[in-house]
Amino acid sequence: MSELQAENRKILEAKLAKLRGRMNKITDDLRQEKGALSPDFAEQAVELENSEVLEHLDGSGRREADEIVAALNRMDEGEYGICVECGDGIKEGRLKAVPAASMCISCANEAEKAA
Numbered sequence: 001m002s003e004l005q006a007e008n009r010k011i012l013e014a015k016l017a018k019l020r021g022r023m024n025k026i027t028d029d030l031r032q033e034k035g036a037l038s039p040d041f042a043e044q045a046v047e048l049e050n051s052e053v054l055e056h057l058d059g060s061g062r063r064e065a066d067e068i069v070a071a072l073n074r075m076d077e078g079e080y081g082i083c084v085e086c087g088d089g090i091k092e093g094r095l096k097a098v099p100a101a102s103m104c105i106s107c108a109n110e111a112e113k114a115a
């Protein structure tokens with residue numbers, strides 16, 4: 001388990017660094033777009049559409065980053081690999097597939113059904 005945790009910490013930290021880099025770039029792009037909108041209306045519509053896509057990307061990237069930070073915190077607390085919902089252990093296979101997983105497969109399925 002601890003070997004898997006050390007491995008997943010590396011994976012999650014690398015992923016987090018990448019996500020943060022991407023988010024910074026998106027934020028920069030958005031700032032530039034808002035600063036200088038084209039006077040041409042058709043172009044303006046496309047630019048606005050693009051920035052909506054970027055905002056969406058930003059949102060899902062942020063959520064993913066939050067999940068990773070939470071998983072890293074659980075590692076620090078010694079709670080990594082324990083389901084936050086029912087307290088059961090999360091199977092190694094699941095942690096390998098989803099390093100940031102906070103719930104065991106059955107709780108994750110329940111949460112998905114409820115959503």
Ligand SMILES: [Zn+2]
Pocket residue numbers: 083084085086087088103104105106107108
């Ligand atoms: Zn559970």
